[in-house]
Amino acid sequence: MRRYGSAVLLLLMGGAVLRISLFSELYLRYVQPALRPYLVISGVLLMLLGSVAAVRGMRQGEEEEGHDHPQGHAHGGPRIAWLLTLPALALLLFPPPALGSYSASREEAQRAAQGVGTFSALPAGNPLDISVAQYSSRAIYDTGHSLKGRTLRLTGFVTHGSHGTWYVTRLLVTCCAADATISKVEIHGDEADGAPQTDSWVTVTGVWIPKGKLGTDGAWPPVLKATTVTQVKEPADPYDKR
Known part of the structure; x- marks a missing residue:
């Protein structure tokens, strides 16, 4: 599962950015209207990069199936890196409100x-x-x-x-x-x-x-x-x- 970590992060962040900029006007809580095109482009690029990372992870898994690895050998970064998904999930599911009192x-x-x-x-x-x-x-x-x-x-x-x-x-x-x-x-x-x-x-x-x-x-x-x-x-x- 760790090999897909970067793909998941990129896809989540790209989806969150597109949710607030392309499919709603929530981005107006955070930036000026003139920046909307740049947010949409950034979201699309993040989704593309996430898709590429996912495909590479699948290919890597297929290649490793035919090879033996020593017991205890693990790939990928530390599990704490998954905490990086929390900001993306927050933006995707619970966008913060605009500044107030x-x-x-x-x-x-x-x-x-x-x-x-x-x-x-x-x-x-x-x-x-x-x-x-x-x-x-x-x-x-x-x-x-x-x-x-x-x-x-x-x-x-x-x-x-x-x-x-x-x-x-x-x-x-x-x-x-x-x-x-x-x-x-x-x-x-x-x-x-x-x-x-x-x-x-x-x-x-x-x-x-x-x-x-x-x-x-x-x-x-x-x-x-x-x-x-x-x-x-x-x-x-x-x-x-x-």
């Missing part, structure tokens, strides 16, 4: 380093759908106050702070989940009473409330006065866009 609580947003300035005008629309990252950037850095007087709609997952505060939160990835950074907006107003459950997804509609001096820690986190809070399903792509 735990990751958000451990990630410090980088704020004042970029400085302040005038942002471009927002598109027409009332309410206007805007990403949590865009709202945060404009609330903290925009000297033109482009959020003023607009009704805005944000979607994200819920995180909680101290003294009953809660936030609409989104993680932004450049390449994959390993480089995720956080954007969050503090929710105020009567509709904010009775905070939703941590990690639940909500769409919040409301208006911007200025806070602190632009470009400083006093402006973080930005605030939205909510007029409606609606629970929604987690989107297929849970990460934010710039």
